[in-house]
Amino acid sequence: MLAPLLALLALPATLAGYACPDTTKAMVNLKGPGSGSGTVYFTQHEGSDQVKISGLISGLTPGKHGFHVHVFGDIFTDGCASTGGHYNPFNRTHGAPTDRIRHVGDLGNIEADAKGDAHIDFTDCVISLCGRRTILGRGVVVHAGADDLGRGGFEDSKTTGHAGNRTACGIIAAIDPTK
Numbered sequence: 001m002l003a004p005l006l007a008l009l010a011l012p013a014t015l016a017g018y019a020c021p022d023t024t025k026a027m028v029n030l031k032g033p034g035s036g037s038g039t040v041y042f043t044q045h046e047g048s049d050q051v052k053i054s055g056l057i058s059g060l061t062p063g064k065h066g067f068h069v070h071v072f073g074d075i076f077t078d079g080c081a082s083t084g085g086h087y088n089p090f091n092r093t094h095g096a097p098t099d100r101i102r103h104v105g106d107l108g109n110i111e112a113d114a115k116g117d118a119h120i121d122f123t124d125c126v127i128s129l130c131g132r133r134t135i136l137g138r139g140v141v142v143h144a145g146a147d148d149l150g151r152g153g154f155e156d157s158k159t160t161g162h163a164g165n166r167t168a169c170g171i172i173a174a175i176d177p178t179k
C-alpha cells in the first residue's frame with residue numbers, strides 16, 4: 001500500500017502536468033537588444049495540462065536559438081539582463097523540454113529559417129498558466145545561440161544550455177481568454 005504511494009511522491013514534481021481550472025491565455029511581445037522581434041501566444045484549456053505555444057519571431061540569425069521562460073518579467077531595470085535565470089522553482093539542472101530533469105522554463109530551441117523567421121508551434125505540459133508553476137508575469141528570453149540542452153559539456157551547459165547572449169525578451173502577460 002505504502003510503497004507505491006512513496007514512489008509516487010518521489011517522482012520529480014515536474015513530471016506530472018498541472019491543469020488549470022479555467023482556460024487561460026497569455027502573450028509575450030519580444031524585442032531586442034539584439035536581433036529578433038515578434039509575438040508568442042500561450043494557451044491552456046480548462047482542465048488540461050497542455051500549454052500550446054505559437055507565434056512568429058522574425059529578424060533572427062538563421063538557425064537555432066535558445067528559448068526559455070526566465071524567472072522575472074523585469075525588462076525595465078536592465079533590459080533582458082534583469083529577467084534572472086531560467087524559471088526553476090524545483091531547483092533542477094538545465095535540460096531539454098523532453099527531459100525528466102529540467103527547469104520548468106526550459107523550452108529548448110526555436111529555429112529560424114534562411115529568412116530569419118522562427119515559426120513557433122509546439123506544446124509543453126511542464127510550464128503552466130496557473131498555480132505553483134505559473135509563467136504569467138515572468139520573462140521569455142530568446143538567445144543569440146543554440147541551447148545545447150545540457151549536453152554540450154561547457155561550464156554553463158547545466159545551467160543555461162550555453163545559449164549565449166540574450167538577443168530578445170519580453171514579459172508574459174495574461175490576455176482575454178475568450179478571444
Ligand SMILES: *[C@@H]1O[C@H](CO)[C@@H](O)[C@H](O)[C@H]1NC(C)=O
Nearest residue numbers: 088089090091092093094158
Ligand atoms: C539546489 O540544488 C543545489 C545542488 O544541485 C544545492 O547546492 C542548492 O543548495 C539547492 N538550493 C536550494 C534552494 O535548495
Ligand SMILES: *[C@@H]1O[C@H](CO)[C@@H](O)[C@H](O)[C@H]1NC(C)=O
Nearest residue numbers: 033034144145163164165166
Ligand atoms: C554578447 O554581447 C556583448 C555585448 O553586447 C558583446 O560584446 C559580445 O560580443 C556578445 N557575445 C557574443 C558571443 O555574441
Ligand SMILES: [Cu+2]
Nearest residue numbers: 066067068141
Ligand atoms: Cu534563457
Ligand SMILES: [Zn+2]
Nearest residue numbers: 086094103106
Ligand atoms: Zn534551463
